[in-house]
Structures are given as structure tokens and as C-alpha cells.
Amino acid sequence: AAGVIQSPRHLIKEKRETATLKCYPIPRHDTVYWYQQGPGQDPQFLISFYEKMQSDKGSIPDRFSAQQFSDYHSELNMSSLELGDSALYFCASSLGKAEQYFGPGTRLTVT
Amino acid sequence: GQQVMQIPQYQHVQEGEDFTTYCNSSTTLSNIQWYKQRPGGHPVFLIQLVKSGEVKKQKRLTFQFGEAKKNSSLHITATQTTDVGTYFCAGNTGGFKTIFGAGTRLFVKA
Numbered sequence: 001a002a003g004v005i006q007s008p009r010h011l012i013k014e015k016r017e018t019a020t021l022k023c024y025p026i027p028r029h030d031t032v033y034w035y036q037q038g039p040g041q042d043p044q045f046l047i048s049f050y051e052k053m054q055s056d057k058g059s060i061p062d063r064f065s066a067q068q069f070s071d072y073h074s075e076l077n078m079s080s081l082e083l084g085d086s087a088l089y090f091c092a093s094s095l096g097k098a099e100q101y102f103g104p105g106t107r108l109t110v111t
Numbered sequence: 112g113q114q115v116m117q118i119p120q121y122q123h124v125q126e127g128e129d130f131t132t133y134c135n136s137s138t139t140l141s142n143i144q145w146y147k148q149r150p151g152g153h154p155v156f157l158i159q160l161v162k163s164g165e166v167k168k169q170k171r172l173t174f175q176f177g178e179a180k181k182n183s184s185l186h187i188t189a190t191q192t193t194d195v196g197t198y199f200c201a202g203n204t205g206g207f208k209t210i211f212g213a214g215t216r217l218f219v220k221a
């Protein structure tokens with residue numbers, strides 16, 4: 001069965017640079033979530049989209065922005081990267097508010 | 112803001128022993144979901160509870176949702192080495208915002 005696809009899987013950036021993370025949800029899923037997970041921590045909700053509209057916002061820094069496109073894929077744009085942004089970034093998709101299927105994650109390292 | 116507390120943080124058990132993790136929300140939840148994350152992996156959905164007092168079973172796993180819809184528990188009977196990982200509860204208050212508990216990391220000794 002098709003799963004959530006995230007790219008890239010690993011990303012190394014320097015401070016103050018910009019990064020773009022991509023997420024391709026499971027076909028026919030209409031909801032996308034973005035989470036940030038630090039080492040040994042729980043996933044922190046950043047933002048969600050339902051039917052291409054932002055549905056909820058969590059602890060997403062102002063330096064970050066995201067959108068969901070007409071084909072339902074989503075991108076998380078991160079600017080002015082800081083060392084503290086180093087983390088695993090997960091995308092998850094669902095049908096409405098049903099169970100969330102997580103992608104494999106993008107490991108971002110900021111040096 | 113909304114918080115979901117989860118205890119214990121770690122649990123070491125001997126294979127065959129039982130295991131329970133507990134979640135408590137500061138606010139009433141519309142539903143609660145449980146996920147399992149293996150080391151180096153991503154969270155994998157286990158179950159969603161919606162109704163007050165709901166109890167669901169999956170083989171050796173039993174999930175409960177409190178009457179007030181503010182607490183939940185996951186109980187594993189007769190743990191196996193394949194049960195190792197971190198178990199997260201995740202609460203939702205009606206919108207799409209999902210708040211995860213801190214997780215309980217389970218270690219199983221053979």
C-alpha cells in the first residue's frame with residue numbers, strides 16, 4: 001500500500017540558510033500535518049492543512065511557512081535556520097480527522 | 112494551553128510481564144489516539160478512542176478512554192520483545208491540532 005513520502009530524507013544546512021521539506025500524502029487523503037521531533041522528545045504539532053486550506057496552527061515559528069498544493073502535496077519552508085531547528089520533521093496524512101499515517105521523516109541538521 | 116501528560120517516562124519489564132502507560136489531559140478531549148514508535152522509526156497508528164468510557168482490545172493490547180474523556184491508558188499483557196518502543200498518546204480537542212504526550216519508552220528483557 002502507498003505510504004506518505006517525504007523528501008529529502010536527510011538535509012544539512014548552515015545557520016541562516018533556507019530549507020524546503022516536501023510531503024506527498026497517501027492518495028485520497030485530504031489532510032496533512034507537520035510535526036517537529038527533537039531527540040528523545042515527542043512530536044510537536046506545527047501546522048495542518050485540510051483540503052488545501054490551513055486548518056490549525058501549533059508551535060510553528062514565524063520563520064517557517066507551509067502550504068498545501070492543488071495535488072495535495074505539502075511543503076514546509078524554513079528560513080533563517082538556527083541550530084535549534086535541528087530535528088526530525090514528520091509529515092502525516094489522514095482522511096479528515098481519522099488516524100494519521102506518518103512518513104519516514106526528514107532529518108534536518110543545522111551547522 | 113492544552114497539555115497531555117504521560118507516565119511513566121520509562122518502563123523496564125521482563126518478557127511476559129504486563130505493562131501500562133497512562134495519559135492525562137488538562138482539557139476534555141474529543142478523541143485520543145495511540146501511536147508506537149520504534150527507535151529510528153516513525154510513529155505508527157495503533158488505535159483511536161472517541162466515546163466516553165470506551166474500551167478497545169487488539170490482541171494483547173487494551174486501550175481505555177476515561178468517562179470524563181480526559182484520561183486514557185494502554186495496557187499490554189504478557190509483553191514480548193517485539194513490543195519494545197515508545198508509546199505515545201495524542202489528544203485532540205475537536206480541531207486538527209494534535210497534542211502528543213511525552214511518551215513511555217518500553218524496554219523488554221528476554
